[in-house]
Amino acid sequence: MSQPKKRKLESGSAGVAPERPRRTKREWDQLYYQCYSDVSVHEEMIADRVRTDAYRLSILRNWAALRGKSVLDVGAGTGLLSIFCAQAGARRVYAVEGSAIWQQARELDRVPVLPGPVETVELPEQVDAIVSEWMGYGLLHESMLSSVLHARTKRSSPAGLCRALHSPISDQMLEWRLGFWSQVKQHYGVDISCPEGFATRCLVGHSEIVVQGLSGEDVLARPLRFAQLDLSRAGREQELEAGVGGRFRSSCCGSAPMLGFAFGFQVTFPGGESEKPLVLSTSPFHPATHWKQVLLYLNEPVQVEQDTDVSGEITLLPSRDNPRRVRVLLRCKVGDQEEKTKDFAMED
């Protein structure tokens, strides 16, 4: 046998095993910053060309707004976006980074690297603009948006519009896995189909948010917005803790077993001079990004047909046990079925 990589020896997701460690907010922050002290995550982000090109083009197209200005990069990592800002003509870019990766960031003449969380770093001047790549899995995982909004004290406001979109989904890979146990007889001549109900409980009956690429074929209705964040609007910091989200109603296309919902986001960058604004999307209908899709499985598949109504509400908020971990409250009604609720948290 081999130890399953998906189940960590330390998570304690079920059964009698030791509980998850309780940690203070400070300890969660330490662990969070530690995640970014390794090279792999920075490689993954920079190698995601959809992400990096969207930032690069959007910064360069905004050259008229950035030229001669001072800019703050919140969570600068290896400093790539900061250098894009310098290339766009910024007079000075403050690359603020909370994790130890700041030691690897390339300090250039116009791009001083300032270590520490943006909440405590002292900037030598008020800045004219803020850039940040703050989006986590399921948009709000990592709670980095709070830091970006906090940075408004250093300046008037960051700009940009971010929409969260969802759609009901099937999942052909998961259907294969749910059906696997009834195929064992065919392969090995042994009927061990009894774990099938058990497989359903394990694979979709849990309350983890699953991060995984999804085929556009699995999308059962046109992606619809359930939340919108305008970064230039005031008063959002407290709202994040209370929860961001909204109601939805959609109609299914065709007949399929509905497994749950996928959601992703779409960031519209502030437009440059007379250009169409640039949009970064994590939709399964657009080129894949390292954010993949975020899946919320119902406890069991529900058969839907053409025009079956799917309605409800999705709310994103920080987890109680770890404020860096995103939690999702789902309330939904599929066709004539009873309304269901489910409380998800990001998988570890």
Next chain:
Amino acid sequence: MSQPKKRKLESGSAGVAPERPRRTKREWDQLYYQCYSDVSVHEEMIADRVRTDAYRLSILRNWAALRGKSVLDVGAGTGLLSIFCAQAGARRVYAVEGSAIWQQARELDRVPVLPGPVETVELPEQVDAIVSEWMGYGLLHESMLSSVLHARTKRSSPAGLCRALHSPISDQMLEWRLGFWSQVKQHYGVDISCPEGFATRCLVGHSEIVVQGLSGEDVLARPLRFAQLDLSRAGREQELEAGVGGRFRSSCCGSAPMLGFAFGFQVTFPGGESEKPLVLSTSPFHPATHWKQVLLYLNEPVQVEQDTDVSGEITLLPSRDNPRRVRVLLRCKVGDQEEKTKDFAMED
């Protein structure tokens, strides 16, 4: 940004973050059995046709030895191997399983399921034969072999011969990753090549055993045996704690940057009636299994040429902090370089 899945929020591999939790052997055992209470690992093992077919054929070919006999299946999981034994004509098969998955195992007339670790389960009779699929990543991860050897108290001895084989390797995917930072300039017009030395430290300078598929093209010398376990030989239980392994010496084919070593295993099942014994292999030159390959990276690449001598010693033993976790001690000398030592443990 997105939280890196490879770095867990709870591992604390570097820096100032909270330490790994210290647990008792009993707690590690609980966590270990919990890993097997979920359906995914059983699906992965059964869907590995190389593994399951090797066990199935080898059990069925041994029908003459099993017919009318009583058999013990150590760590039976969902009970598939037990049922193969019943199909081969065993009079009675005791499916012993320590994790909660025993509740899902199909209890048949001739296959009673007995919950609990084999160390404490009471069998109603001495058995005539033992079957077990006990091999973990890097052969000894999970320390399940101890349980199989312990089960000899229920019977004379399990049979089977297990060899561990290693070879020096390059790793083209890793080379790409090490070279990634110097390509950023080409892609985005920004020189952030300074993290290259840092990338080497992060990607190969760590002391984790990496489990990953490897291409046969990356193998730099013919795989050689460094350890052998004959399950029918007595006195092996204490030896496992002291360490299993041995010296090696090989000669490289061709010129390449050597990144470290890969190792895997090869199990020779007891032969049936006049048939050639069946071999289950995890070599990169054989069809892929869920065990993949186990990689031990040196702290930095070493250029080797045709006929460069690579010699040293590999020892597998249980980790001090968690006896379920395999640890590997490597001593090696590549060409004229100084001898190096490195102490690895399985990644979480």
